[in-house]
Amino acid sequence: MDYCFGIDIGGTTVKIGLFSEVGEMVMRWEVPTRKGNDPSGLLKDVKDALENCMSEKKIAKENILGIGMTAPGPVTADGVLHNAVNIGWGxxxxxxxxxxxxxxxxxxxxxxxxxxxxxxxxxxxxxDAKSMLMVTLGTGVGGGVVLNGHILMGESGVAGEIGHMTIDPYETETCGCGKKGCLEQYASATGMVRAAERFLKKTETESVLRQLEKVTAKDLWDAAKAGDRLANEITDFVCDRLGSAIANAVYLVDPEMIVIGGGVSAAGEFLLDKVAKAYQAKVFAHSRNKKFALAKLGNDAGIMGAAALILSKTE
Ligand SMILES: [Zn+2]
Incomplete structure (x- = not known):
């Protein structure tokens, strides 16, 4: 039996998975992320972790097909990781x-x-889909396009970077990337909170949100689900922008389905319906019936995708 490792480098922990050649997760554990000016310290910790695992499971090096690894920043086609600022590397x-x-x-x-x-x-x-667009709604907005089992990485590593599509050219505030009007400024958890604060300021509409000292994205979606009128206006606004960005992406790559993940997707089917409706209002009639689904893997998507990087090569 052959194996591979899937490694997901996060800001606080490095998640590691051992996978069989058919993609079954055999073991899963984490080590703390060692910070430094370069990745060498972190990679030494990973080496120790992998060697311990191999001796415990009695797996020889020859039976490891390879290691898939997530990188916390854009990766260009030449294999260089750029701007991994969150973790301190150049x-x-x-x-x-x-x-x-x-x-x-x-x-x-x-x-x-x-x-x-x-x-x-x-x-x-x-x-079961041949192609899909994934949109991750978390602290930021991430994304990816998968066509025929392969992920589109792009020459400069930004293929699928839906969060930084310009969605409002008249926006006055600046996105984390330095531009103005990115999707992330409205559809990330922080973007949703910002939208809520703007709505609360500019309207007098009664809302349960006004009773809260600080509104979170979860508060906003909970209030919308409970029927709060203003919360529904805000979530409609946010989903309208998200729907526009997804429609723009569909006009470019036309995937079979759209998968929504990330912390905000905990709002579930209610959010999915709103996003799908907003999307449907923006596209040709015959492309309205795309499947929208919630992501299933949660925090394991990274290590499993990393394993797939290796296993899709060895198929
Ligand atoms: Zn941006």
Whole structure:
């Protein structure tokens, strides 16, 4: 039996999964993320973790098909990870460095949002679809396009980066990326809170949200579900922008289905319906009936997608 490792590098922990050659997760654990100016310290911790696992499970190095790894930033076609600011690295050849330090090859890397999309396509909500668009609504808005089992990475690593599509050219506030009017400014958890604050300021409409000291995205969606009129106006506004961005993406890649994930997707079918309706209002009639589904893998999408990076190569 052959195996592979799927590794998801996060800001606080590195998640590691051992997978069989048919994609079954055999073991899953985490190590703390070692911060530094470069990835060498973190990769040494990963090497120790993998070697412990291999000796415990009595797996020889020859039986490891490779390591898939998420990268916390854009990855260009030459394998360079850029702007991994959250973790303190500059531009690094992450795959090459990982192969040298860990001593296992190949190491395949991909941007974390793209790899999570691949995970959902290979093992989760998109398992039976030939193509899908994934949109992750979390602290930011991430995304990925999977076509025929392969994730579109792009030359400069931004293929599927739906969160930074310009959706309002007249926006006055600046996005985390430095531009103005990105989808992320409305559809991320923080963007939704910002939209709520704007609505609360500019209207007099009664709302349960006015009783809260600080509104969260969850408060907003809970209030909308409970029938609060203003909360529904705000979530309609947010979903209208999200629906526009998805429609724009569909005009470009026309996937079979759209998968919505990330923390905000905990609002469930109620959110999914609103997004689907907003999308349907923006596209040609014959392309309205796309399947919208919620992501299934949660926090494991990263390690599973990372494993799929290796397993899709060895099929
Ligand atoms: Zn942006």
């Amino acid at each position: 531009a690094v050849c992450l795959a090459e460095e990982a192969e040298q330090i860990i001593g296992i090859s190949p190491v395949c890397i991909g941007n974390d949002a793209r790899v999570a999309a691949l995970g959902e396509a290979a093992f989760g909500a998109g398992k």
